[in-house]
Amino acid sequence: MNYTTNTMSPYTEQSFGHPLAGIRFVIERNFLRMKSDHESEIAQCDAILSGIVEGSDSKKKLASQVREQHLRMLRDLESGYLFDKLHEIEKIFAVFGMKTVLLPIRYCTKKPFHDDWPNLKFEDTCEVSYCEDLISGNIGIVQGEASENLVSVDVDSDQDFIDFLKLNPRLSRSVKTRGSRGGNLWLRMTGEYPRVSPVKRLSIEEKWGEFRGTGGQTVVYGRHPSFEDYKILLMDQPQEIVECEFDEIIWPASVIAPRRSEARGAVEASQKAVIQQFVRRNQTFPNTGKSSPTDALKKQFDLATFAMECIPGASFHSKGVMISCPFHVERTPSCYVKVDHFHCFGCEERGDAFSLIMKQYGISFPQARNLIEKVVASGLM
Numbered sequence: 001m002n003y004t005t006n007t008m009s010p011y012t013e014q015s016f017g018h019p020l021a022g023i024r025f026v027i028e029r030n031f032l033r034m035k036s037d038h039e040s041e042i043a044q045c046d047a048i049l050s051g052i053v054e055g056s057d058s059k060k061k062l063a064s065q066v067r068e069q070h071l072r073m074l075r076d077l078e079s080g081y082l083f084d085k086l087h088e089i090e091k092i093f094a095v096f097g098m099k100t101v102l103l104p105i106r107y108c109t110k111k112p113f114h115d116d117w118p119n120l121k122f123e124d125t126c127e128v129s130y131c132e133d134l135i136s137g138n139i140g141i142v143q144g145e146a147s148e149n150l151v152s153v154d155v156d157s158d159q160d161f162i163d164f165l166k167l168n169p170r171l172s173r174s175v176k177t178r179g180s181r182g183g184n185l186w187l188r189m190t191g192e193y194p195r196v197s198p199v200k201r202l203s204i205e206e207k208w209g210e211f212r213g214t215g216g217q218t219v220v221y222g223r224h225p226s227f228e229d230y231k232i233l234l235m236d237q238p239q240e241i242v243e244c245e246f247d248e249i250i251w252p253a254s255v256i257a258p259r260r261s262e263a264r265g266a267v268e269a270s271q272k273a274v275i276q277q278f279v280r281r282n283q284t285f286p287n288t289g290k291s292s293p294t295d296a297l298k299k300q301f302d303l304a305t306f307a308m309e310c311i312p313g314a315s316f317h318s319k320g321v322m323i324s325c326p327f328h329v330e331r332t333p334s335c336y337v338k339v340d341h342f343h344c345f346g347c348e349e350r351g352d353a354f355s356l357i358m359k360q361y362g363i364s365f366p367q368a369r370n371l372i373e374k375v376v377a378s379g380l381m
């Protein structure tokens with residue numbers, strides 16, 4: 001392994017140049033402490049057994065048993081099992097990249113040790129206390145920007161995972177991991193890509209999987225809550241993270257594909273063009289009087305789909321489609337859009353399709369109604 005160790009005095013909580021150096025330091029420290037504990041227990045038993053320390057026959061018998069136990073534990077320790085974790089983590093870095101942000105996860109769970117993990121940077125993972133956490137449970141990977149644009153496509157079922165790999169022959173050569181069912185295909189993104197976004201089936205309200213970009217994490221090592229071990233698939237073969245653009249990923253026809261903010265799937269490109277024509281012409285929307293009643297119109301209009309199609313930067317989230325709020329200035333989107341309403345958690349503004357579209361495009365109510373009518377009439381929603 002090619003990583004550097006900062007010169008440092010032992011037993012100080014310091015930062016290393018790379019987590020592997022920190023982990024080695026922590027394991028060696030634990031090794032020496034445990035070794036010295038066992039040796040001192042053995043020495044105490046020896047003292048009793050040799051008569052240096054006085055003791056009854058039963059005390060001697062006990063000392064003999066205790067001595068055996070510590071001797072056995074010392075032999076186990078010297079066999080190097082403590083260093084197994086270091087070797088496993090070396091493999092993880094070798095497979096996923098030396099600048100990957102590893103995440104300590106509680107054993108047998110998917111829950112990170114640290115609540116603020118989405119803000120972790122590689123440098124944070126070089127601290128000794130962080131390295132101690134890393135060797136004490138499961139290990140995850142922070143995805144997206146933190147780990148040099150390392151992302152994964154998480155597919156929930158085994159069959160869907162196999163089908164997805166078949167759809168993407170070049171990408172399917174990349175690293176694949178598995179918890180208890182389905183799998184994750186790991187990719188390194190060049191260019192733009194979405195944050196973590198659920199991938200839903202078209203027909204039913206059911207999740208197919210998830211695209212895990214920035215904001216996502218995936219466990220790759222340790223024990224799944226189902227007691228199966230996380231594993232890198234085909235570990236006996238050479239492992240390579242395939243680089244690709246987000247648009248190269250081919251999604252099954254049965255799912256709603258997540259979208260890069262600007263780029264859309266080829267299928268939806270024509271739909272988007274039609275809607276954007278309406279939006280671009282918003283200055284000249286005629287204020288026609290002949291319109292269907294507002295409530296009936298609202299029922300036919302899917303605001304979430306519209307936002308996803310037409311508002312730049314919109315992304316899928318578990319709570320709905322998320323956009324940058326048009327009612328207040330913000331750096332990270334906090335406005336949730338659902339089928340029939342929106343709610344901003346930044347400024348508490350809420351309302352229906354009309355108020356969002358009027359504000360978003362700076363148009364009047366009749367113009368917004370005209371836009372919605374045209375979108376509904378086009379059969380796109």
Ligand SMILES: [Zn+2]
Pocket residue numbers: 325326327328335344345346347348349
């Ligand atoms: Zn707002």
